[in-house]
Amino acid sequence: MNLIKSLTQRLSLPGTALVFVSTFAATAGFAQSNAPATSIQIQADKVTARMPPTFYGLMTEEINFSYEGGLYGELIRNRTFKSDSFPQPIKPEDYDPAKFYPAKYPANAAPKFWDSVGGAALVLDTNAPLNDALNVSLRLDAAAASKASPAGVANGGYWGIPVQPRTAYKVSFFAKAAPGFTGPLTASIESTNGKVLASAEISGVTGEWQKFEATLKTKGLKPSKDNVFKLTTAAPGTIWLQEVSLFPPTFKNRPNGDRQDLSQLLEDAQPKFLRFPGGNYVEGNNFNERFNWKQMIGPVEQRPGHRSCWGYWSTDGFGLPEFLGWCQDVGMEPVLAVFAGYTLNGNHVTNGPALEPYVQEALEEIEYVTGDASTKWGAQRIKDGYPNPFPLHYVEIGNEDFFDRSGSYDGRFAQFYDAIKAKYPQLKIISTAGVRSRTADLNDEHYYESEESMEGQAFKYDTRGRSNPTKIFVGEWATRVGSPTPNMAGALGDAAWMCCLERNADIVLMHCYAPLLVNVSKIGGKDRSMQWSSDLIGYDALTSYGSPSYYAQKIFSLHKGDEVLAASAENLPLRTVPAGRGGGTRQIKSLFYSATRDSASGRITVKVVNSADTAQPVTIDISGVKSIAAKGTATVLKAANRSETNSLKEPQHVVPETGTAKNLGTSFTRSYPPCSITVLELDAK
Numbered sequence: 082m083n084l085i086k087s088l089t090q091r092l093s094l095p096g097t098a099l100v101f102v103s104t105f106a107a108t109a110g111f112a113q114s115n116a117p118a119t120s121i122q123i124q125a126d127k128v129t130a131r132m133p134p135t136f137y138g139l140m141t142e143e144i145n146f147s148y149e150g151g152l153y154g155e156l157i158r159n160r161t162f163k164s165d166s167f168p169q170p171i172k173p174e175d176y177d178p179a180k181f182y183p184a185k186y187p188a189n190a191a192p193k194f195w196d197s198v199g200g201a202a203l204v205l206d207t208n209a210p211l212n213d214a215l216n217v218s219l220r221l222d223a224a225a226a227s228k229a230s231p232a233g234v235a236n237g238g239y240w241g242i243p244v245q246p247r248t249a250y251k252v253s254f255f256a257k258a259a260p261g262f263t264g265p266l267t268a269s270i271e272s273t274n275g276k277v278l279a280s281a282e283i284s285g286v287t288g289e290w291q292k293f294e295a296t297l298k299t300k301g302l303k304p305s306k307d308n309v310f311k312l313t314t315a316a317p318g319t320i321w322l323q324e325v326s327l328f329p330p331t332f333k334n335r336p337n338g339d340r341q342d343l344s345q346l347l348e349d350a351q352p353k354f355l356r357f358p359g360g361n362y363v364e365g366n367n368f369n370e371r372f373n374w375k376q377m378i379g380p381v382e383q384r385p386g387h388r389s390c391w392g393y394w395s396t397d398g399f400g401l402p403e404f405l406g407w408c409q410d411v412g413m414e415p416v417l418a419v420f421a422g423y424t425l426n427g428n429h430v431t432n433g434p435a436l437e438p439y440v441q442e443a444l445e446e447i448e449y450v451t452g453d454a455s456t457k458w459g460a461q462r463i464k465d466g467y468p469n470p471f472p473l474h475y476v477e478i479g480n481e482d483f484f485d486r487s488g489s490y491d492g493r494f495a496q497f498y499d500a501i502k503a504k505y506p507q508l509k510i511i512s513t514a515g516v517r518s519r520t521a522d523l524n525d526e527h528y529y530e531s532e533e534s535m536e537g538q539a540f541k542y543d544t545r546g547r548s549n550p551t552k553i554f555v556g557e558w559a560t561r562v563g564s565p566t567p568n569m570a571g572a573l574g575d576a577a578w579m580c581c582l583e584r585n586a587d588i589v590l591m592h593c594y595a596p597l598l599v600n601v602s603k604i605g606g607k608d609r610s611m612q613w614s615s616d617l618i619g620y621d622a623l624t625s626y627g628s629p630s631y632y633a634q635k636i637f638s639l640h641k642g643d644e645v646l647a648a649s650a651e652n653l654p655l656r657t658v659p660a661g662r663g664g665g666t667r668q669i670k671s672l673f674y675s676a677t678r679d680s681a682s683g684r685i686t687v688k689v690v691n692s693a694d695t696a697q698p699v700t701i702d703i704s705g706v707k708s709i710a711a712k713g714t715a716t717v718l719k720a721a722n723r724s725e726t727n728s729l730k731e732p733q734h735v736v737p738e739t740g741t742a743k744n745l746g747t748s749f750t751r752s753y754p755p756c757s758i759t760v761l762e763l764d765a766k
């Protein structure tokens with residue numbers, strides 16, 4: 082096991098040192114220095130960068146029940162009955178990437194997350210599989226079923242089955258029965274106190290596997306999540322089930338698609354790219370648990386699923402085509418990370434012939450994303466429901482390969498780089514650790530920081546050299562303050578950091594916050610829904626909310642312009658914060674800024690972040706324009722203190738407000754409220 086990485090993962094749980102440092106900082110109180118008047122100088126006639134089309138992006142993976150139990154519309158938990166399968170770690174030297182390793186199961190076990198109804202006996206049965214991928218089924222012995230006492234199975238979903246009024250839910254499942262069973266089956270959604278909210282009868286179950294579909298329609302009712310899905314029969318018999326699925330209406334009505342409210346929150350922030358399929362999730366704990374995309378395409382009932390590195394089973398219904406569908410529906414460009422021969426437990430394949438199958442997998446994966454009908458994998462994507470090739474400009478080789486202390490990354494990177502550039506010379510290749518033998522187009526840097534540390538590094542890139550041909554991709558960053566989702570302190574750290582990224586968009590070509598999503602139904606203990614605290618968007622089965630950090634990112638993303646203007650400051654105020662584990666204090670800046678412009682309208686956007694607990698006046702001087710209109714717009718995200726936050730109960734407690742900004746000009750002074758993020762839009766001539 083990679084000790085450093087496993088420590089990082091342990092630190093991600095609530096109640097850890099990282100959270101402690103931040104909580105201390107949030108309550109410590111901050112001494113204001115008596116600094117002279119603060120001013121920001123903006124040179125409107127000096128464009129330092131074109132705003133990259135890749136600002137801002139998204140990143141997450143199967144963590145915190147982000148896809149299953151999150152974005153992916155499926156409401157049934159453990160729909161393939163494979164969650165009980167044994168982990169089967171296989172050493173790289175024993176592993177053949179072309180071979181399929183079937184899952185194995187405990188004997189005489191009942192499947193996790195399924196309950197018996199009316200005394201039915203449930204058992205995992207490997208003797209009646211649906212196919213090689215789903216090599217187990219649920220055998221349901223309902224010998225005592227009767228009209229008065231139907232028997233069957235119930236599933237509580239991902240901490241509840243949500244229902245909305247007057248809504249159609251699509252049920253589907255595969256079933257077969259032992260001779261003598263006359264059916265029918267009844268599919269229903271029922272409240273936990275037994276009220277039937279919607280139901281449908283399904284007949285025709287025979288001795289052969291068949292797929293059945295039905296629609297469950299609710300009437301006028303109160304939205305709720307304390308419900309279960311049931312599949313029962315009033316006729317005695319033995320039935321086998323597989324791939325039992327229940328879908329609500331999905332975003333943009335995509336079949337096998339995404340949850341509407343979460344997709345809407347994402348679309349509202351207008352992200353430009355998606356780094357996928359993730360970080361650790363690309364690698365997996367073992368070679369046979371990597372993101373094996375070839376097993377995540379085609380009909381969902383042909384996908385075997387796998388044990389994800391965050392400790393729970395993934396059916397992979399949200400697989401490679403679904404990542405692309407997500408991009409299409411939200412208007413993002415895919416940024417594809419490929420498995421690079423290194424797994425989280427520290428094993429790697431050395432470059433050379435042993436790595437070649439993985440290089441070929443990556444080339445084929447690129448073809449799946451970008452190929453047309455004349456290519457093998459492009460044709461497969463079309464068959465999977467995506468007729469048009471996807472625009473792809475960036476491919477990332479691995480994830481966080483700086484954890485690989487063997488020194489193998491340089492050679493592995495070179496082999497991928499050469500093969501990809503030879504076939505796809507237009508693609509930009511992203512490294513995840515320093516390399517010497519090739520020049521990566523970008524290098525992926527990750528920052529998970531406390532508020533003080535994020536604000537303390539908010540001028541980091543201003544002093545980076547400009548001559549390095551390898552540009553920067555900040556592929557994961559977050560101010561980790563607040564659990565399960567960041568509070569205002571997190572938003573302040575994030576906004577200070579985003580100002581830095583915008584000011585330095587000549588060398589930072591793209592960046593994305595991580596992780597994006599967290600199911601907050603059970604944030605601690607056994608079978609918890611959260612593996613990593615401080616995630617941008619929280620939800621349970623029924624509702625969702627954006628954290629203050631989400632709104633900070635949204636107002637930055639929606640007001641970014643296409644040109645970065647030269648900006649500098651004088652007398653930035655300081656605040657005193659704890660120095661860290663060693664004790665003592667240190668001083669960091671408490672005011673942050675960036676300036677951009679929309680070249681078509683000439684409108685200048687100035688972002689000012691005040692992380693102090695008091696209001697701070699700042700004079701903004703703008704040169705290189707004839708005039709600035711006296712009235713403009715101010716969008717302000719603020720909170721009474723940095724601990725304030727949003728939650729399922731108070732989803733809109735900290736949200737931005739937009740109003741008129743007055744007394745503007747080429748030089749104006751404005752007071753910025755305590756703990757605030759301000760986006761000023763100025764009409765320039």
Ligand code: AHR
Pocket residue numbers: 089142359360361362480481557595596613
């Ligand atoms: O975003 C959570 C994890 O943080 C990612 O999986 C990994 O790349 C990083 O260590």
